[in-house]
Amino acid sequence: MKKEFEVSDMVCNHCVESVTKACKSVEGVTDVNVNLDDKKAVVEGDFNEADIIKAIDEIGFEATVK
Numbered sequence: 001m002k003k004e005f006e007v008s009d010m011v012c013n014h015c016v017e018s019v020t021k022a023c024k025s026v027e028g029v030t031d032v033n034v035n036l037d038d039k040k041a042v043v044e045g046d047f048n049e050a051d052i053i054k055a056i057d058e059i060g061f062e063a064t065v066k
Contacts, residue, residue, distance in 0.1 A: 003049060004066040005041045007034070007056060015061070022055040040066060 007019055016034045023032040023043050029052075030045035041063070043052055049065055056063035 001046060002042065002044045003052070005043065005052060005056070005063045006066045007039055007041050008062045010034075010036055010039050010061065012036070018059050019056055019061060022059050023052055026051045026055050 010016060010019065013036065016036050019034045019041055020032050023029055023034075023041055026043075026047050028045045028047035029043055031043070033042045034040070035042075041052075041056070053063045053065075
């Protein structure tokens with residue numbers, strides 16, 4: 001499965017690294033591509049969408065399924 005999430009409040013490359021790490025920590029995720037300009041994260045694998053949103057929320061960003 002491949003899902004796109006909108007991630008608000010990202011302003012720098014450190015934000016991108018944090019969101020990438022958070023997404024990769026979710027069980028079943030095989031690949032993550034975070035784009036600062038578009039403020040989105042594309043996540044691939046066999047995962048629960050709610051777990052991705054929770055992981056991103058826990059590091060201080062707001063995520064929604066795009």
